[in-house]
Every structure is written in C-alpha cells, then in structure tokens.
Amino acid sequence: MKYLSLIFLSLCLPIAVNAIDSKAFSDPRQQQAYETLTSELRCLVCQNQTIADSNAELASDLRRQVYEMLQQGKSRDEIVQFMTDRYGDFVLYKPPFKAKTGLLWLGPVVFLMLGIIAVFLVLKRKKQAATQENGQAEKLAKICRLLDEGDVS
C-alpha cells in the first residue's frame, strides 16, 4: 500500500511543467528576460496562473507579445508598461506601491502592529490583576495572623 501511494505520487510530479511553446532566443540574456517576465505577468483568464504557466489562448498571445517586444530590443520596463497600460496593475503579480495599492502593501503590517499592541495590553492587564491579587493575599494573611494572635492572648 505504501509503495502504491509512492508510485501514485511520483506520477503526479511531472504535471507541474510550463505551458508548451518554447521561444528561441539567440541571446541568452533575452531568454532570461523572457522567462522572468512571463513568470511575473498574470494570465487574466485564469487569474492564479502566470502567462508562463497558463495554456489559455490569451496567455499564449501575451507570450508572443513579450517575445516580439524583446526581439525588437524593448526593455523590461517598456514591456511592463505596455502590459499595465492595457490590463492595469492587476496583470502584475507584484503590484507597484502607490496610493491605490497602499492598503494591500501596508495592511499586513498594520494588522501585525495591532496584534502586538493587543498582546501588550492584555499582558499588562494580567500583570496588574496579579499584583492586586498578591496584595490582597498579603492582607488576608495579615488578618489571619492578627486573629490567631488575638486567640492566644
């Protein structure tokens, strides 16, 4: 049974490969740029895939677009600008930091800070309650002691 499941798992492995249409570049740097760019651009049809991963037609068209622009000698920034001019920041897996995306970037930090403040306040309150209880316990002990002494005399 153990072996069977191992075999099954190993069969699942080769599924995670890129969409198949290899583009040939003469310049290895361009090849590199192509690979990074296509893995940073979102396929808008299947929104949780990059255009490098997706087999959707739009993704293949956008790969062709990136390929052609690189062949024309366009820079990375020019290509990213081309895509955001048409599809908006959503096409980028890593949106730029600006007023509109501020909440997206700062939200987690704000929540972390709120969490830390909350923990701090709770701890402080617990400590106060503990010292108060300690004080009362002391008083109680004193009363008992006094009572005991009273009994003796």
Add this chain to the structure above:
Amino acid sequence: MLKYILPLILFIIMAIFLAIGLNLNPSEIPSPLLNKPAPVFFAPKLQAPSEKLANIDLKGQVWLFNVWASWCVSCREEHPVLNELARQKAVTIVGLNYKDDPSAAKNWLDTLGNPYNVSIMDQDGRIGIDWGVYGVPETFVIDKKGLVRYKHTGPVTPIDVQQTFLPLIAQLQAEPS
C-alpha cells in the same frame, strides 16, 4: 460594558468586509483605458475584407465597441440584446470579431441577425491586446472625442442596457464633439 461591545463591533466590521468581498466579481478588472483615447486600429471589415476601418472614421459619433466571436458561448446569450439595441438605432455598434474564423463568423451573423453597423476582424488577437480584452464578450462605450468612457465585461443584459448603456449614450450624445 465595553468588553461586550468591542467584540461585537469588530464582528460587524469583519462581516461587512466579508460581505463586500463575497459580492465582488473577481473577473471584473477595472480597465486602465477609461477616459483615455481609444486604442488605434486599422483592420479589415468582416464582410468586405478588402476595405479597412480605422477608429478615426468614427470620430464625432458615440459608438459601442463589442468584442465577439462565434466560439463564445456568452456571446450567444448577449446577441438578442444587441439586436434589440440596434433596432432602436440609439448608437453606432462596431463589432470586433476576435480570434474567429471569418466564415463561421459570417454564418453566425446570417443565422442570428447582424446588430453591427460594421464588424472588423482580429484573427491574431492583437487589437484585443491593445484594448485589454481578456474575456469575450466585452463592450466599450466611446464618446465623440474618441475617449473610452465605459467598459462592460461579460454579456450585456437588457437591464444593463436600460440602466447603464442607454442613459450613458444619451449623456454622451449631448456632449459637444
């Protein structure tokens, strides 16, 4: 007292955000083209491939740019709505026949009716990329100056026509060219 009200307030805030999140449509991505000049095209007409249409030809009029294809299922749902809109002659409707086979496209118009004043062909999807098309059907409203004023993703329903398109078209018709 605060001890009980605070969690309640937090819960209400969370519930509101979750409700908004549930009602958002993730496939509706705001178009960066809004209030910008419509992307330039110069493309052959579907029914007369030797003639070409450019968007300068449409300057001075309000027009709809409807992206469609014969392979697109929701376009079939939308088609009668466009036919009805065309019958009212409220606006010029230009079709972008997106990544389609021309004969299949012509056949589609012959059997289902042709609401388009003219349809242009975009067989390799390049005009689609320029317009940021990612899901067919899509409908753009372009004003007399050639600016994109509205984008609708997905099939246009009769309610959309009544509540959004017709009022917007009337408003844009009234603007000076």
